[in-house]
Amino acid sequence: MSLLQHPAFLRFWLARFVGTGAQQMLMLAIGWQMYGLTGSAWDLGLVGLAQFAPSLAAALPAGHAADRFHRARLVLACYAVQGGVALLLLAATTGGWASRGVLLGLSVLLGGLRPFQMAAQQALLPALVPLEMLARAMALGSAGVQAAVIGGPALAGLLFTGGVGVVYGSCFALFAAGCVVLTTVRYEHAPPPREPPTIASLLAGVKFIGNSRVLLGAVSLDLFAVLLGGATALLPIFAAEILHVGATGLGLLRSAPAVGALLMAAALARWPLTRRVGHRLLVAVAVFGACMVVFGLSTSFALSLVALAVSGAADMVSVIVRQTLVQLETPDAMRGRVAAVNTLFIGASNQLGEFESGATAALLGPVGSVVAGGVGTLLVAAAWLRLFPALARRDRFSPQDLG
Missing domain, CATH: 1.20.1250.20 (MFS general substrate transporter like domains)
Structure with a gap:
């Protein structure tokens, strides 16, 4: 169909x-x-x-x-x-x-x-x-x-x-x-x-997510990955002082993750994920962290664009897996409240992530901030593998519906 x-x-x-x-x-x-x-x-x-x-x-x-x-x-x-x-x-x-x-x-x-x-x-x-x-x-x-x-x-x-x-x-x-x-x-x-x-x-949505190891693991994984691994706030510094590409280059850097995300979303609409979804979620977050490390260390504009585009593609895999799990694990009567909690996590991670980037850049410099954030994201993905084994072992999105 x-x-x-x-x-x-x-x-x-x-x-x-x-x-x-x-x-x-x-x-x-x-x-x-x-x-x-x-x-x-x-x-x-x-x-x-x-x-x-x-x-x-x-x-x-x-x-x-x-x-x-x-x-x-x-x-x-x-x-x-x-x-x-x-x-x-x-x-x-x-x-x-x-x-x-x-x-x-x-x-x-x-x-x-x-x-x-x-x-x-x-x-x-x-x-x-x-x-x-x-x-x-x-x-x-x-x-x-x-x-x-x-x-x-x-x-x-x-x-x-x-x-x-x-x-x-x-x-x-x-x-x-x-x-x-x-x-x-x-x-x-x-x-x-x-x-x-x-x-x-x-508070029913908060309680529901807290009682589900799969949902808690998926939502908190995204929170910490974006909180640590985001580099958006520092892109003007990279464009001006590290890559030396000016305002035009900054525009391309800002659009690169969205382009990667768009291409990945189109691919997943054609070939949707059906198996090993928990494992793929953790791998996608790890790839996102690795891309941030590459971007932070890069002095090549082309390599930086590729790293950001791949990070956007990996983030899109994470988004689709997480949101699909949230929807299928939640009864319809509670989907609004659970979605609100999920949205709250996303908003907090994005906004606090920009603050974290600026704060660590003041201490470590922009390169140090992005690299440290990428490494932190890799460590989070590894830690969640052990802390949330039910999420890591999740094969299908919803066994009772897709079995």
Whole structure:
């Protein structure tokens, strides 16, 4: 059976592709406008912090909402609000009242909204395809996301020639298109009993992951791998002082992991993983760490690009295996809350990973920071082999469904 025979999945894929591209454009435009208004790198950092802090606070309520409400409509509502933010920024820009405070305030709103969208999107996918096709659907969905991550900023860069207002207007149009497509996504939704949220229900996702050695191992493995092995924050230093490739080279370095991830996601959509998935997860994380070591030691621009592209491909294997395991191990009634915890881990690892890179670079230098992080990732993969043997021995994604 082909994924083309599941129109609800294809519509959801299209809406997610359009919405992700719009989000990438919107955040790029906000950062560009902030820097144009203040010329402050500190304010650029505040934009990121303004998005990260509310996402932490909203993560658990977002998971509860994804398990209580119609998930496609919840994603639609998130797109609609983001479209409204883009329209408001367009009005502020054309009206001359865009300011540092306006940009930071709307960044807080976007940050608080993101966990609701992420939890609903992740929890919705298993309802749109048969479980035996979930790994392939996950790979195809990831390919679409990576394509949007690459194409969104590129499109915004072209539209900036007409002014930042043109980018905001385009974002609004894309979010509106995503909302229209989402109205056509149908799936069987059985509403849970209308009970008020409690502390126990909000923390149910945390408890569920904590009680599963497979899920705890997979989620924590990604947390520590990204926390230690990420090098994104240091790429400007490598481009300027080590590889000597300037701003153009920096753009290529930033896009290389996404290109590798896109190619791997497309390959896994065509040839999905079916056996030795736990072992492949650990190997992928080890390959990611090794790539970071190579990148840190490299003085060749070409070798650095290859190392980053392979790291993106390895990370995509990790992402697809982890997310497929999370979806198949979790009952549908709890998928939203478990997805929210997973999203919280991902966000924390990315943001704290950038801080860790900067802190260790201050002590060890950029090369020392990246190499040490890569070695640390290799050690984590080796340690998880012993600490979580159930994960390492996992053969199929879900024996009861794929057996």
